[in-house]
Amino acid sequence: MKLKTILMAGAASAMMTSAALATDLTIVSWGGAYSNSQNEAYHKPYMAQNPDVTIINDESSAEAVAKLRAMNEAGNITWDLVDVLASDAIRLCDEGLAQEIDFDKELAPAPDGTPASEDFGDLIVADCFIPEIVYSTTFGYRTDNEAWKGKEPDDICDVFDLEAFPGKRALEKRPINNMEWALMCDGVAKEDIYDVLETDEGVARALAKLDTIKDQTVWWSAGAETPQLLADGEVAIGSTYNGRLFSLIEEQKQPVKILWDAQVFDLDGWIVPAGLSDERKAAVMDYLKFATDTQRLADQAKYISYGPARKSSAPLVGKHATLGIEMAPHMPTDPANAKNTFLYNYEWWADYRDDLDAKFQAWLSK
């Protein structure tokens, strides 16, 4: 099967070679450790198979939505493939800035023949979006806190418990996740959270819960802030992406542990900009077929602790490339970590993001 894939990729690239001798692919991603993991797992093997393709890395994912819209208005798309969060992918899809993908026709099936659309399953949240990794936003806490008298938080609501767990908190400067956690700890059942949050009273209730820790909270906007705050002892407990906590704990050996309870799953993946020429689109799709297959997604987990988006990749996840530790227990999707989880509700937030953001920012500035 794999040989066949390689042969097919080879044949496709041979066909392209006749059309254009050298192909440049501009791939946009987040930079840092994340781009590095893509480079090792996808770019390098792909370029080894296709010597005529050069991959150019652009680290603009953080501004990708605005830049793609500007490029589209100017009628000059300079990117071939963009790594974005699922919520941004939905926005891009809505705005007609990303191409729709036919999962079964354009992507490789799982090694056992399961079509791609089934292999990705529920993680296909938009027609334009090919999921790549599952990451989670969760809490890290310092283990050397004397005021906690040897106790360690094991419940999301411990974040709101200033008596048992005194100390500063770090939360993201936006409503998403914070509102859900607040309601959850205010006694709302998990399945009712979004219904409650749709009402003005629900928003007031969530903000009132957040009010109880507001003067103890440092608000972050970049994922790197919480690890720094935890490492400096500036906060006792703070939310961030699980991959950042992994490198803080395993690579920098800080006395920090992860509170996995009520972690919020989110997706990151690829979109192909709308309006590419047929030739460029063919080159991108060839790369995508390779980079999103079962083995490649599993390979990426050797370099970063994010879970592969394909079901068939999970059993293939091995050891970290340099640290040599087993990666599976560090994945947010590991059964031991995923006892109580939350999946970012994309549809709901697409509707309420603007409104809640205005209310949340007004609340913050008070």
Add this chain to the structure above:
Amino acid sequence: MNMQPQSDPQVLTTRDGTPLKVSLAKALRREKLRSLALIAPLLIFILVTFAAPIADMLFRSVENGIVENTLPKTVNALSDWDVTSSQLPGEPVYKALYEDLKVATEEKTHTRLGSRLNYEASGMSSLFRKTGRRIKRMDEAGPFAEQFIDIDKDWGDLATWRLLKRYAPKYTPGYFLNAADAQLTADGIAMKPANERIYLLLFARTLFLSLTITLCCLLLGYPIAFLLASLPLRSANLLMILVLLPFWTSLLVRTSAWKVLLQQEGVINDFLVWIGVIGDASRLVMINNKTGTIIAMTHILLPFMILPLFSVMKTISPTYVRAAKSLGATDWTAFWRVYFPQTVPGIGAGAILVFILAIGYYITPELVGGTDGIFISNRIAYHISSSLNWGLAAALGVILLGAVLLLFYVYDKIVGIDNVKLG
């Protein structure tokens, strides 16, 4: 050859008989055209790459063609429907909506309209996405109203139609109202509920903090510029390098350095606890609030105050102060009555420079400002890059630009813009 009558001796003419005035004017015009041609490349460059994009961006603050472009027939059919009526629009409107949405779904513009209207009312985004998905399965024979309400009950809600009707015109004051914490309701313009107001507060804070930062820069920069101007050349050069050094360090590095210094477990707090000024439990909060923004931005903008001050002070001859003193003035009088007034143009230039730079800053406030130290530019950046509400971002930008121009005008009236010197 000389056909011109010499009858009017008052009119001076050139040799070929044209009046001197005309001929001079022609020569001058040629001169002007030539100079215009010389600056034309720069002028065209600025117009094309700077003025036009800004004008285009600002125009978005009122532009609202998307509703009419996406739903032309519906907008037309809605023109008979009264926005204050308590009846849903009739079947023809729903039929027009079906026809419009069918085209829009094919061109995939319906979701774009959905996200535009979602800025005004939550739920529009999924309403249009959902309707677009189901439009192909609708019965072309009608009745359309029932089918639409069957897809989503919001189509049977008066609020949806009032919203469509209100935002149907090509130009809208909606973004500007939003930017002033107001909104368009059925009964006209009204302020938003108190828990959603934020922009006026942010505008006021931006102006207040920028003025504070300008003042801090002046208080800190004046003595340094004075020292620079009065020291011998060699030590002045060394000092100058120290002033310029921060310029060569990345903005992010400098901002992060302030975090390390100012945070509660940071260097300054540790030192104060160590010497016993404050207790370990009462460490000062100096970052992630207004104080952090003021300290970090004063440091970053200080060179912009020092340099104009220095170059103005450099031109002030020391003989004036000496003369004042020889006439019996005390040190203070000599400084305040003789030296200081001569440095006012430098203060003006430095203050304008620092203030205008401060008012548009957003990276530093975002990183060290916490919740009460962020600026209006942080919201503009959010709406440009994250929420994609460019209309609102443009409206906020127009208001900020207007405020700066107004302040500039007031400054000109009080201090006089020709009283500003960079050296």
